Amino acid sequence: MNIDLRVIGEAFHxxxxxxxxxxxxxSLIDWIFGALILLVIFIVLAIxxxxxxxxxxxxxxxxxxxxxxxPFGLIQPIADTLxxxxxxxxxxxxxxxxxxxxxxxxxxxxxxxxxAVIPFADKVIGxxxxxxVVYLMAFASVSSMSLLMAGWASNNKYALLGGFRVVAxxxxxxxxxxxxMLLPVLLAGTMRMNGLVEAQGQFFGLGWNIWIxxxxxxxxxxTALAEGERAPFDLxxxxxxxxxxxxxxxxxxxxxWFYLAxxxxxxxxxxxxxxxxxxxxxxxxxxxxxxxGVVYFLGKTIIMFVIFAWxxxxxxxxxxxxxxxxxxxxxxxxxxxxxxxTAIILKLGLPTIAVWLLILLSNVAVFVIALWLLGKGLEKSxxxxxxxxTPEIPRL
Amino acid sequence: MLDQYGLIGVLAIIAFLxxxxxxxIAWMLRPKRPDPIKKSTYExxxxxxxxxxxxxxxxxxxxxxxxxxxDIEVIFLFPFAVAFEQVGLFAVFEAILxxxxxAGGLIYAWKKNALEWQ
Numbered sequence: 466m467n468i469d470l471r472v473i474g475e476a477f478h479x480x481x482x483x484x485x486x487x488x489x490x491x492s493l494i495d496w497i498f499g500a501l502i503l504l505v506i507f508i509v510l511a512i513x514x515x516x517x518x519x520x521x522x523x524x525x526x527x528x529x530x531x532x533x534x535x536p537f538g539l540i541q542p543i544a545d546t547l548x549x550x551x552x553x554x555x556x557x558x559x560x561x562x563x564x565x566x567x568x569x570x571x572x573x574x575x576x577x578x579x580x581a582v583i584p585f586a587d588k589v590i591g592x593x594x595x596x597x598v599v600y601l602m603a604f605a606s607v608s609s610m611s612l613l614m615a616g617w618a619s620n621n622k623y624a625l626l627g628g629f630r631v632v633a634x635x636x637x638x639x640x641x642x643x644x645x646m647l648l649p650v651l652l653a654g655t656m657r658m659n660g661l662v663e664a665q666g667q668f669f670g671l672g673w674n675i676w677i678x679x680x681x682x683x684x685x686x687x688t689a690l691a692e693g694e695r696a697p698f699d700l701x702x703x704x705x706x707x708x709x710x711x712x713x714x715x716x717x718x719x720x721x722w723f724y725l726a727x728x729x730x731x732x733x734x735x736x737x738x739x740x741x742x743x744x745x746x747x748x749x750x751x752x753x754x755x756x757x758g759v760v761y762f763l764g765k766t767i768i769m770f771v772i773f774a775w776x777x778x779x780x781x782x783x784x785x786x787x788x789x790x791x792x793x794x795x796x797x798x799x800x801x802x803x804x805x806x807t808a809i810i811l812k813l814g815l816p817t818i819a820v821w822l823l824i825l826l827s828n829v830a831v832f833v834i835a836l837w838l839l840g841k842g843l844e845k846s847x848x849x850x851x852x853x854x855t856p857e858i859p860r861l
Numbered sequence: 862m863l864d865q866y867g868l869i870g871v872l873a874i875i876a877f878l879x880x881x882x883x884x885x886i887a888w889m890l891r892p893k894r895p896d897p898i899k900k901s902t903y904e905x906x907x908x909x910x911x912x913x914x915x916x917x918x919x920x921x922x923x924x925x926x927x928x929x930x931x932d933i934e935v936i937f938l939f940p941f942a943v944a945f946e947q948v949g950l951f952a953v954f955e956a957i958l959x960x961x962x963x964a965g966g967l968i969y970a971w972k973k974n975a976l977e978w979q
Contacts, residue, residue, distance in 0.1 A: 492867060500872040504879060550887045558900040559913070570880040577876035581869050592868040599939055620913045621902045629921050636928040643935040651942040713903055718887040722880050786978035789924070793967070793976045797931070801964050804938070805957055811945060812953050 474499075503580045503591055507729065515542040515728050518774045525778035546721060554717040557620055564618035569715065569722035571611035575604045576729045583736045584658045586746045586758030597658040598646050601737060602639070605692060608730065609635035612701070615723070616711035627710025630701040630785065634691055637792045638698075642688035644800035648681045649674045649741045651807055652824070662745030667817075673744040677821050680828035681803060682742045684796055686772075689734040691788070694727060695773055697780040698788060705782075735769035736762075743769070794842075799835050803828065923975045927967075934963050 474495065481491035516531065516539055523530025531538030556565060581591035582600055594600060609631055616628020650656055652674065653664035665672045675682045691698035702710035712723045739745055743765045746758030783791075806827040810820060902909045941948070941956050970976055 492864070493871075496868045496871040497875075499868050500875045503872060504875055550883075551890050551892075552887075553892045553894065554884075554887065555895065555899055557902055558897070559902075566884075570877065570884075573880040574873075574876045577879065578869070578873060581872050591872065592865050594865050594869070599936070602935075617914075621904070622909060622913050622915065623904070625913060625915070625917075629917055632921050633924050636932075637924060640928065640931045640935065643932070647935060647938055647942055650939065651945055654943060654946050656939065656943055708903070717891060718884055722883070789978045790976065793927075794971065797967060798964070801960055801967075805960060808945070808953055808956065812950060 499591060504577060507577055507580055510732060511725055511729055512542045514732055514770065515724075518728065518770075518777075521771065521774050522778040525775065549718050549721040552717040554719060555714070557714045559620040560714065561618040561620070564614045565714075566719070568611045568615035568618060569719040569726075571614065572608060572726035573722045575607040575611065576726050576733060578604045578607075579733045582658050583733070584662055584740060584745055585762050587659070587662075587751070587755050589759065590659055593657055593659045596656050598650055598656045598661075598741075601733075602643055602646070605639065605642075608726065609639075611726075612711050615715070619711070619714040621714050623707045623709075624711050624713045626707045627701050627713070630707075631711065633785070633789060634698065634701055635694075637789060638688045638691035638796075641684055641792065641796035641800045642692060644797075644804055645681045645685040645688060646737075646741060648678055648800075648803060648807055651804070651811065652677065658740055658745075662740055662747060665744040666747050669749075673747070674742045677824050678742075678803075678807075678828050679825070680799070680832040682738075683832070684800060684803075685738060685742065687796065689738060690773065690776060691792075693731045693734050693773065695731065695777045697776070697783045699777075699782060700785050700788060703782060731773050732766070732770060735766045735773060738769050739765040795835060795839055799831055803831050806831070920978065923970075927970055927975070930963065930966065934959070 477498070478491050478495055481494055482488060486494070519541070520530035520538070531541035534540045534544045556562060579601055582594060582597040584590040584593070612631045612635070613628045616624045616626075616631060619625070649661055649664075653661050655661060655664070665674060690696075694701055700706070702712065707713075712720055715723060739762060745765075746762040748757060748761035751758050751761065807824055810823045810827065813820075813823075815823070902913065937959070938956065941952070945953075
């Protein structure tokens with residue numbers, strides 16, 4: 466088992482050169498194979514995760530979830546996809562046809578592209594570019610762009626409202642998210658995804674960023690819920706308010722692409738949380754058996770995914786003014802203060818342990834002060850609604 | 862350089878083709894019987910009054926404007942964070958000043974009620 470997984474790729478490259486290709490042609494074939502492998506991982510994960518989340522949400526809500534097609538309903542996502550292939554595709558009259566058809570494609574495109582920089586294990590990564598974090602942010606923006614395009618092109622007022630909410634929600638929450646991603650980069654001094662994981666490998670798991678900067682992790686988690694359009698932040702596809710938001714006019718496979726992008730976006734956000742805060746593929750014995758890294762990475766990512774699915778299945782929806790105020794008045798000041806404190810602490814020139822403890826202290830302090838101020842503000846503002854009607858509890 | 866970005870280029874093509882191929886296959890399989898009722902806008906049962914592309918509230922514009930400022934700030938701070946070990950104390954103070962000025966902008970927007978959702 467003690468093999469470097471990269472060796473397989475190099476052996477394949479050497480094999481291509483041995484059968485008489487030039488180095489350039491061999492590289493091209495390498496890339497095509499790599500890209501196809503990433504696409505296959507994407508599809509397999511999508512099928513499994515859609516089944517998994519539906520089953521989990523079913524259990525949370527005291528239902529069985531999918532259980533008819535195949536063992537435990539495992540083939541349900543495939544059956545759904547086949548059904549959607551044969552459904553009529555309706556383009557509403559007056560829609561902006563090019564934008565309307567391009568939007569679902571871009572939604573899937575942006576999520577598949579994010580897979581290129583996700584480190585599944587040591588050196589098992591599509592490509593370890595030195596701007597990995599910024600690359601992820603860039604494609605997250607493409608993703609919100611596609612939703613805005615869908616809302617705009619549908620020629621439907623509900624869809625347009627959904628599109629506007631994309632602007633309000635996804636763009637606002639991108640700011641605290643980017644800052645929360647900046648803090649591990651500041652500590653590690655690199656934007657390479659693998660470099661960020663390697664930087665967390667010290668002290669047997671105590672070097673994970675979740676222990677050093679818990680407030681940043683919680684902010685990332687909150688913004689990831691908003692970026693993944695999940696309850697309690699699923700205002701842009703609020704069924705009870707704007708029917709389904711941007712995807713109201715989509716049917717057939719184009720709707721399926723939005724659904725797929727929605728699910729895989731959550732997976733990518735979990736994977737990024739794992740990489741930045743939970744130590745990625747780090748774990749016991751990973752230096753002896755590199756293949757274990759895949760197990761650790763997938764395990765941690767699935768734990769994150771379960772947290773997201775759990776929150777989605779249990780929480781009610783926020784109001785849009787509460788959501789926007791929470792972003793700009795709580796999260797953004799918090800991350801700005803956290804960034805300043807972390808930068809100052811890192812420049813003091815202290816030993817590693819002292820730096821970590823100070824960052825931990827500053828995180829806890831910022832978190833507690835923010836909660837205290839939030840409570841103060843809520844007391845004063847109109848949000849705090851006393852119960853107008855107190856039901857009488859019958860005495861038994 | 863090309864070594865690292867080659868895969869991304871190839872993946873971009875494949876990732877773009879994958880949904881298109883899917884829609885193409887669906888186009889061959891699915892029924893095609895559009896009619897005016899089916900193609901009408903999905904609403905509560907009566908036709909939409911007026912154009913769907915209505916004027917939107919200035920609030921969204923303000924939010925987008927603040928977003929652009931802060932997003933650019935983050936993009937500037939990322940290279941700063943990577944080069945943090947090498948830069949001197951002066952650069953750190955400069956970055957802090959940069960953040961503080963933008964925080965001042967946030968406070969200004971806050972006081973001007975640009976962040977209130979009426």
